[in-house]
Amino acid sequence: MRILRSISELSELPGPLFLAIGVFDGVHLGHQAVISTSARHAKEAAGTPVVVTFDPHPAKVLRPDDAPHLLTATQHKISLIRDLGVAHLLVLHFDRAFAATTPEEFVRQLVTHSHPLSEICVGHEWSFGKGRAGNLTLLKELGATCKFDVVGVPAVTLNGEVVSSTTIRRAVAAGDLVKATQMLGREYTILGTVMEGEKLGRKLGFPTANLSAHSEQFPPNGVYVAEARLEGALYRGVANLGYRPTVNTGKTGRLLELHLFDLNKDIYGAEVEVRFLRYLRPEQKFENVDALAAQIARDVQAARESLA
Numbered sequence: 001m002r003i004l005r006s007i008s009e010l011s012e013l014p015g016p017l018f019l020a021i022g023v024f025d026g027v028h029l030g031h032q033a034v035i036s037t038s039a040r041h042a043k044e045a046a047g048t049p050v051v052v053t054f055d056p057h058p059a060k061v062l063r064p065d066d067a068p069h070l071l072t073a074t075q076h077k078i079s080l081i082r083d084l085g086v087a088h089l090l091v092l093h094f095d096r097a098f099a100a101t102t103p104e105e106f107v108r109q110l111v112t113h114s115h116p117l118s119e120i121c122v123g124h125e126w127s128f129g130k131g132r133a134g135n136l137t138l139l140k141e142l143g144a145t146c147k148f149d150v151v152g153v154p155a156v157t158l159n160g161e162v163v164s165s166t167t168i169r170r171a172v173a174a175g176d177l178v179k180a181t182q183m184l185g186r187e188y189t190i191l192g193t194v195m196e197g198e199k200l201g202r203k204l205g206f207p208t209a210n211l212s213a214h215s216e217q218f219p220p221n222g223v224y225v226a227e228a229r230l231e232g233a234l235y236r237g238v239a240n241l242g243y244r245p246t247v248n249t250g251k252t253g254r255l256l257e258l259h260l261f262d263l264n265k266d267i268y269g270a271e272v273e274v275r276f277l278r279y280l281r282p283e284q285k286f287e288n289v290d291a292l293a294a295q296i297a298r299d300v301q302a303a304r305e306s307l308a
Helices: 007-012 029-044 058-062 074-083 103-113 136-146 165-173 177-184 289-307
Strands: 002-004 017-021 048-055 088-093 117-123 149-153 189-195 209-213 222-230 233-242 255-260 271-281
Touching: 007 088, 007 103, 017 029, 029 048, 029 117, 029 149, 048 074, 074 088, 074 189, 074 271, 103 117, 103 136, 117 136, 136 149, 165 177, 209 271, 222 255, 222 289, 233 271, 233 289, 255 271, 271 289
Parallel strands: 002 088, 017 048, 017 117, 048 088, 117 149
Antiparallel strands: 189 209, 189 271, 209 255, 222 233, 222 271, 233 255
16 A cells, blocks of 8 residues: 555546545445545556544544544554555545645645545534634535536445544543454454563563553453454454553553563564453452462463353
8 A cells, every 4th residue: 555645646547536525434344435435446547545634533633632542553453454455545644734725725735736636525514624614515616616526425324323532532542442342343452562571470470561652442351362463464362451450650640561372582562453352340459469469370361261
């Protein structure tokens, strides 16, 4: 997949261009409908489909103190879009200057650098441009003026409920990973970078990988049977999510730690995609580290039995 970083790079692609535009946090079933519709129309017209998205999530810039946790950070989102078979992805840097762009100017830039622009495909409630002044109605008016088609893809529903990033985020936070999986069209995972920790797990006999997630939505605190994809290989093990009350050294943030079976190498700096397979128990505080180590041993045994 070729990743573009500026609208001007669209001029390097053979037209006609078919653009699927959206934030696409989660790349859920509704997002997939937008992307697949655009790709299908491009194929029918022998055109070039391009997915257009933004980094960071606009809410992180426009309302940083009230921005939601993400379902997918940009690195994760790119990976998921690649898995859909997308050949061209335009990732636009979203900052205050970009947010000040009017809807008309944004569309003008797309038209100018596409040779030609044949279609823009978005979700039916998509808004864009300064003050979110642009919507599907305005986009269709601009399309009529600039000679490109506009497609607003209807909402996708599941069991009578609209599939949305907000709904999925709430399901994950509540621990309803079954609902999240159904709406995503894939199992919910978190992408994190392995950071060097205090090596306490190694001292207890259970070395762990400490993950720095990218503002992604965590499920409830506790211990899980987990699966991790690392450098193309799949490992299974135990994940602990929470505040480590027994050994907390003053850190206030939630931590995600992984003890992966049959992994005997340092993986600092590696990107790891974590899937939560089964909830084992809530997080708890133990009298001392010996009691903690004994419980970890029981957790590992329970995880191995579950996986077997």
